[in-house]
Amino acid sequence: MKLKRILSAVAAFALCASLAGCGASASSVAESTAESASTEAVSTVEEDASPETSAETTALRVAGLKGPTTMGLVNMLTADDAADLVDFNMYGAADEVVPLLVKGDIDAAAVPANLAATLYQKTNGAVEVACVNTLGVLYIVENGETVNSVADLKGQTLVTTGKGTTPEYVLRYVLSENGIDPDNDITIEYCSEATEALSKVQAGEATIAMLPQPFVTSALSQVEGLRVALDMNEEWQKVAGSKLVTGVLVVRKDAVEADADRFAAFMDAYQASVNAANTDLEGTAALCEEYGIVAKAALAQKALPQCNIVFETGDQMKTDLTTYYQVLFDADPTSVGGSMPADDFYYAG
Missing domain, CATH: 3.40.190.10 (Periplasmic binding protein-like II)
Structure with missing residues (x-):
């Protein structure tokens, strides 16, 4: 299992560096920074990018960003069957993840919820949201x-x-x-x-x-x-009347269709990882530091109960996201890619 820390000169990484002394992370300290960078990144990806097949790799290729949206993943990275289920890489900013997901160089990513909606619009429905992984922070x-x-x-x-x-x-x-x-x-x-x-x-x-x-x-x-x-x-x-959402796991539909059983196994392991994040705070915090998600384990351990790490799917996921997206759309349609996602945006399992 490899962890690739790719550093970026964009604002999100600059913010992360400025916060290193107090242990906060770029994605969580300024959710808006990641969103702004990711919106710009989506706008620069070519519409006709040709996706590469994801069937060539056994494990699901998953990207993470620093902060709460990735905290729920860490426990599955050390599981006995981790290498068969997930090929995980950490990135410094959302604008690095966007083109990789659009082109099919990665299969899934833990990202801000509004970025998932924007990617759905930009890829003409080639991606879907698999689960809500973080409620409001x-x-x-x-x-x-x-x-x-x-x-x-x-x-x-x-x-x-x-x-x-x-x-x-x-x-x-x-x-x-x-x-x-x-x-x-x-x-x-x-x-x-x-x-x-x-x-x-x-x-x-x-x-x-x-x-x-x-x-x-x-x-x-x-x-x-x-x-x-x-x-x-x-x-x-x-x-x-619904839950406030921060982060989701977005996945390419072709990656799910290439091996539905593999993806189902990944989702089961992800749910178990989230459960561990909410029960084994010390162990999860240590992994958050090890994988560079939060700078210090002590801070992660104190923050985890308030980071609202969840594994939400199905009707509840759709209800919470639809309400959230409608509020964002009413404030600024471009924040969700210009229009509300259709029903096929929501992974049905």
């Missing part, structure tokens, strides 16, 4: 005791990242559904990265921030008095 933290509900955000100043990407759309949707005008009832200051947002809280320039895991866990240990005020998963579910 966004939390509102406060250095104080003012915020105990979304309503308490009215009149406040909140710092965050992700301007023009999914974190902004999620925040604006939750605020609006709670009767708060995001343009007039609250001041939202967007920072280029999570470290900048946190530095404003540390300096007393702001007391409230929306940040992702595992950065939240790291931040709580750095700022005395900082607490989690709101879980955006809970707030989303209250107003949307």
